[in-house]
Amino acid sequence: MAYSYLPFPELKKTPAVVVDSFHPNGLVLSHWRGAPVPDELREDTSAGMVLQALKQDWPELKKYHRATANHFDIDALVGVWALLNPVLAGQHEELLRQVAIIGDFRELNLSAPHAEEALQLVCWINAEEKSRFYPPFGAYELEENEVVASIPKFEFFLQAFTEVLLHPQEYRTLWQPEFEQVMQRHAQMHGPETNLTALPALGLVVLETPEPVHYYALFSRTAGFDIVLACYQDQRYEVECKYTTWVDIASRPTLPRPDLRPLARHLNSLETSGRSWAADGPTDTGPLLRLQGQELSKAQRYGNPQERPVYSSSLTPAQMVREVSAFLEEVFREVKPKKYWTWAEVREFNLNSTKK
Template identity: 55%
Template sequence: MQRSFLPFAELAHQPALVVDSLYPNLPTFSHWRGAPTPEAVRDDTSGGCVLRALTRTPELLRLPYVTANHFDIDGFVGVWSLLHPEAALAAQDRLLDMARIGDFRELNLDRPAARAALPLVCWINERETALFYPPFAAGGREAVASVPKFTFFNEAFEEVLRQPEMFRDHWGPEHDTVLQDAALVRQHADAIVRYPELGLVVLRLPRPVHYYALFGVTEGFDMVLAQYPDQRYELEYKYTTWIDLASRPTLPRLHLQPLVERLNALERGPLPWHAEPITDTGPILRLDARSLPKPQRYGHPTERPIHTSSIPPHELEQQVVAYFREYYAGVQARWRWTWHEIRTLNQQIFGKKADRGALPKA
């Protein structure tokens, strides 16, 4: 079947296959919490759900239109695959790694498909920023503002997929930075500490690095504590705990404000600790007077200031580990946490201090 892209705003008038989004009563291929994705095609990424559907449940793909309410690499992989099913299945290993790198920032350089996917991801990153606007910079207009992005990439991507070397001028600079940073992380592998029972990885690095290098060694884990010289730190919940992973169970996110209060009681520097609500796609606990704008938080650690704390590295790590050990005690990792369950658990643990921010919008 020949399909076309439909702007998300037109769904009220024309039904379509919905990718990496939610919309009532339409075929949906999304890893978002609560998405009515068919069980037979569930995958860690929305792009992966689509690629499974192309072979496992083609009967669910009979509508002639496909849509998504935002542009990102994972959603684009799903949309493009529905528009070009034969080419997508021929390149599905690279596309699956594209979706994973784009959404989870997990670059596994031991996989040939991931190495081949990296130039494609970097090409999208460069073209998106150069020709349009960076991720999360459209504010509440994303569903409309992203349409020109989809129009461009839906048409241009196949040639890049076939002949990536022809486009090295676009993807080469970021690609080379990622490989250099990944090599730096590997050089400091002995300084990586993992706490499997908490889903936490602690990395001690000589400088901030690109996310694909930082999170590339955290596959299977959901929190990252990065420690840099001059007692600079960031603790982040990965996007893997915002969506429904299909490959493994996860622990629910815990409210970070009580940890912020503990650190502020120890901090002797001029800045306070701060963290976003756990409903943010990637909340970061960091030293700052205020929350960074979403585009800056989504940007790489190399692109934002990371301030010096008075707390020594070992003590900070102890505080973080003790906090999660205390409050994860008795909580079992499992699949398919709902936002209501996560909110209820946090209220049971923390009472009135629990995060009462709005749930993610469907």
């Protein structure tokens, strides 16, 4: 089974394994909501599904010789690379799973096998992507769309990834700066400076920590939760619906993703700082609710919290936690967690929530 990379625009004419994407002309291995993935192959990440298919020697894989994705990110890269390098992928299966989890969900678990090695690889990808190409979600500012603009990224990383996987220390100068920043902030998030309050019934975790940190550190304490209220010094806050509710999670049931815009309107009725609360819609990959300043681009919103301004509110931390919790308690009243919400169900849930 010898696979090669197929640029996504060519998928109309050439069938392929479609990783982390949708298309009828091939075998879809994607955690995108509603993707027609065989139950036996379901995992939380798309790369995990590819690794599972390779491990099981899934019969349908033999029908194809090309692999593709309609966008570049770490999960898609690992999945496509694994199909092109099945023997190496099998030898490094758990490491690659951690690369996909850290890259896609930003959940760094240093107690997981190979977590530090995985973080090194993720940081290398981030460094090279930023220096050689446009940043994640930066295609919004290009003339080309992501489907076309991502092709050179795949061509570079599919060739370069193998050497870095096998010899990461030779690329230390590239991955070390971000790696050290994450490890330092990880210590902050797991030390006495940070307080965590978990509200499992709401899928909410409240993190109180002095300053905004790298996502891999911030979300290292959020596994199993889908909504994060980050509380920083000087009454600065951000509420985020994690990417885990944009996709189909196989490992656990979830609550439907709430629309945070009604909460923003309610907070505006309480806010006296002169700034206004605003939130992204529920179909955004990672909706943020925050006090507005200069409007952020998609790339800036996707970037790490310490890279964007977070403004002080007139609301105290206790008020903020109370208002966010009360909002979620109301919208989730009589709603039970389950697996595999459809977007239609999420829309209906949010329509019903506005009527409560």
